Amino acid sequence: MSAEQPSKRTRTSPTYTLIYHPGLPGRGEFTRLALEASGTPYTDLGGEATWGSGDKKTKEALTGQVYATVAPDSLGEGNSPPVYALPALRVENAGTGGGPLVISQTGNMLAYLGAKIGLAGEEDGPDKWHVSELALTALDWTNEAHDTHHPVNMMAYYEDQLEESKKRSKDFREARCPKFLGYFERVLKGNKEKRDGEGKYLVGGKLTYADTTLWQVIDGLLYAFPKELEARKKDYPLIFETFYPTIKEEKGIKEYLASERRIKYSNGIFRKYPELDRQ
Known part of the structure; x- marks a missing residue:
């Protein structure tokens, strides 16, 4: 613990x-x-x-x-x-x-x-900059996910901006998610071919905070947009068949996810509104 x-x-x-x-x-x-x-x-x-x-x-x-x-x-x-x-x-x-x-x-x-804490890639090299840029890109995706349910006013109720949320979510699902998924699929493929990342890691051959950050975004989207991500899994095999299940089993993460310390999704960034998911 x-x-x-x-x-x-x-x-x-x-x-x-x-x-x-x-x-x-x-x-x-x-x-x-x-x-x-x-x-x-x-x-x-x-x-x-x-x-x-x-x-x-x-x-x-x-x-x-x-x-x-x-x-x-x-x-x-x-x-x-x-x-x-x-x-x-x-x-x-x-x-x-x-x-x-x-x-x-x-x-x-x-x-x-x-x-x-040993999650920035190889020491004394450029890995730390690539780890940072990839984590920041995943965090950009997080911001866009949040805006699907609060596209107009983050302090207003979701119900007061429902129609705008539906429009934003449609664009998020149909345009933005494929762009992010396609990008990270290419990152995993490139690292697999160039640095023996095996499709499991974004940078080099070991876990970095870029991996944990992207994993959390994918996990949150699987909760918030389950139908959309299920429909797209076949197009991004490295993400969904290798990366996501591998990171979930990493030492430390596996134990944490099974513990009470892993707080359940609710009214945070990733929210489950069926009307915003693929119909």
Whole structure:
């Protein structure tokens, strides 16, 4: 189990704390998967407020810590600037002057963690830049998935923008998903032929955070648009027959997915609205 209570962590290891909304996998899941895949201990404030063993008061306190991070009057923790939006990552004693380092933006957090937890590809080479660009591309796809159910106003109810959501989802399914799927299929094919990636990995011959990020997007889309992805599986065999099932069985990820720490999809980025799926 990688997510631990602070008292169980060793003083010799960096103390990572993931800060994200309780009850949602959302954008916090990309960092969770990377930490779990690498076996890196971390504290998950929103997770522990969801599945932790603490009583109601304890969970309310954890939730309070989460939202204090993005409080409108916050000037930031230590010498870090204030966080605009969650998720955020706190690293104890890594900031200016020895205080905490608090960073946000999912791609930025993954880039910071990548080399430190062994998920940035081969050391001292260009892999880290390719890993970063592929993860960022997968995160772009995530943003487009979110906009299928909130295409006009992210603060308004889905029902108030239903017709616009149907139009956006049609374009997403028919134009955008094939473009992203085709691109990542080519990446896997190229890595298989050039670097013996076997169709299992995007960069080189071992797991990177680009793999965990793309896997999470595919998994979320299988939940949100099951009919659309089922219809397209045959066109992208490396993604659906090799990459997706292989990453799911990676050490650390397999155990995490079977645990209570894997928060179920609900009202986050990936939402299941049958009327938005292929009819």
